[in-house]
Amino acid sequence: MSLLPPRFGWYVLEARYDCLLELEEASNATQNDPMFWDEFESHYGYMNRPSKPYFAESLTKYANGAQIWLKREDLNHTGSHKINNAVRQVQDPLAIRLGKTRVIAETGARQHGVATATVCACVGMECVIYMSADDVRC
Secondary structure, X not given: OOOOOOOOOOOOOHHHHHHHHHHXXXXXXXXXXXXXXXXXXXXXXXXXXXXXXXXXHHHHHHOOOOOOEEXXXXXXXXXXXXXXXXXXXXXXXXXXXXXXXXXXXXXXXXXXXXXXXXXXXXXXXXXXXXXXXXXXXO
């Protein structure tokens, strides 16, 4: 029987429990920290935030005049929405604020790994990306 307090959705080894608590506490501490949000928002240009809506003229014509607007996440740096997560992952409690020196990430579709490695390179942090053999097939 574990002496750890119950956590809905936490299915992890006990050895990792303290690490997750450290991350949760650090993340919660940033929620009302204006300096954190100023720093985070300073990355908006890099992240393509806020995304500008794109009027899809040809698609609008094809849809008989229904105005079609698209959110172009493909225009974000590294080509997907994953850059948003990666900036927060490196800047927030997962790395810099806890004094970590490297980020380890796993990826299946490559985009998360690319975004994480990109942000780590920008802040001079070591990055290790894990990918299964099935994920690197062409």
